[in-house]
Amino acid sequence: MKKMVFCKMCRPLLVFCATSCWRRSARLPLPFFFSPLNLQVAPFTSWNLQARYFSTTAGGGREGTNSSEDDYVFDPTLSVQKDAAIHVAKKSLDAIVRDLLPENAPDAATQKVRAYLQQHPMDTLITQPTVHITHVEDPESGRETKMSLSPCDLSEALEQAQEREMNLVQMGTRGDVAYCRIRREIPRILGLVGPELEALREEEKQEGSSHRGGSDQAGGKIRELVDHSFRDVVDAHFVGWKSKKIVEDIKKRHPVKITIKEFQSPEAAIGKIREMCQAMQRYAEEKLIYHHFTSIVANDREVSVSFVPSLPSEKGNSWKHIKYPGEKEWAHANKRMEEACRKSGRYGTYVKNNMLKPRSLGQTFFRVDKYGRKID
Incomplete structure (x- = not known):
């Protein structure tokens, strides 16, 4: 490419230099600038320029280096994993909205909660593989403290949030990293739809007062059965929030069934x-949600307990009771389960490996050993 620079005192002159190369010869035009003063002082003499062509390797780097080390490796499973995470998040979004709001909640409240959760996903709605925790809420004061932590895996961040009995809330993303905060998110979400829920409660009170009497005792109908399954190794935190969820389903007049299909021994199940x-x-006794158990199933495959809600009756208040299995029922269930396991020749549905494996939890708020266990 010929490039010429113009000035007042200089005129451009193109000089062609002949290159002698063992590969090929070429004539390269070079711009040469002169001024009238230069021509008066010294006459222009022809130059015989020689240039040598320096070649490099085909890879453009040093010889002996393996260029395949820096090659990009395409992983076809990444897109599949991403799509699967988004699909699970969509299902979890519907379930969370159903749990937060009553069944007859107005559409405006449902859309508001759904839009907020799509903008700020929490817990299982987060699809990014890496999480960077920026703030942590103080459980006493409610203030969020800024933290300087290194990014960690999503599972580790969820564990830290569950240990504090809080939620992991995504505030933004950059690439595969989600910037999150650990805080109580349920009160914030319910505060967004507080006026709508308050208006709904007022309507229910008015309808209840107007139809008080026989129509209120006529009650509703039993809905479909809801099955809650879990393992025999769940912790106390899981038992705490899961038990409330099961009782809330009974309050909505759903018969429920709690089942353990994966257990190590009949005693554990x-x-x-x-x-x-x-x-x-x-x-249930705290919230006055009346229901009673109907059956206990205990065999070598599973152990389950079924509950049904108590429907109002016009005859009296005999339906207002909460009945659970007693010592006699539990003893018979344990005996039946042990006998079934003895006949089948197995003690449980799986065997737990007690060998500890080294784990790296990254930066935590407490001391841990090389196996990831908390040091008191």
Whole structure:
């Protein structure tokens, strides 16, 4: 490319230099500038320029280097994993909206909650593989403190949020990194739709007062059965929030069934499902949600307890009771389960490997050993 620069005192002159190269010869035009003063002082003499062509390797780097080390490797499973995470998040979004709002909530409140969760996903709605926690809420004061932590995996961030009994809320993304905060998000979401829910409660009170009497006792109908399954190794935090969720389903007149299909031993299965029933009973007695158990199934495959809500009756208040299995029922269930496991030749549906594996939790708010266990 010929490039010429113009000035007042100089005129451009093109000089062709002959290159002698072992590959090929070429004539390269070079711009040469002269002024009238230069021509008066010294006459222009022809130059015989020689240039040498320096070649490099085909890869453009040093010889002996392997260019395949820096090659991009396409992973076809990344897009599939991303699509699967988004599909699960969409299902979780519908479930969270159903749990937060009553069934007869207005469409405006539902759309408002859905839009907020799409803008700020929380917990299982987060699809980014890496999480950077920027703020953590103080459980006493409610203030959010800025933290300087390194990014970690999504599972580790969810564990830290569950240990504080809070939610992991996404505030923004950059690439595969989600910038999140650990805080109580449920009160914030319910505060967005507070006026709508308050208006709904007022309408229900007015309808209840106008139809008080026989129509209120006529009650509603039993809805479809809801099955809640879990393992025999769930912790106390899971039992706490899951028991409330089960009792809330009973309040909506859903028959429920709590099931443990994966257990290590009959004692572990009976003990864990009994712990869940005790938590349900405490919450039901606190909220006055009347229901009773109907059956206990205990065999070598599963152990389950079924509950049905108590419907109002015009004859009296005999339907207002909360009944759970007693010591006799639990003892018979444990005996039946042990006998079924003995006949089938197995003690449980799976065997837990107690060998500890080294784990790296990254930066945490507490000391851990090389196996990821908290050091007191």
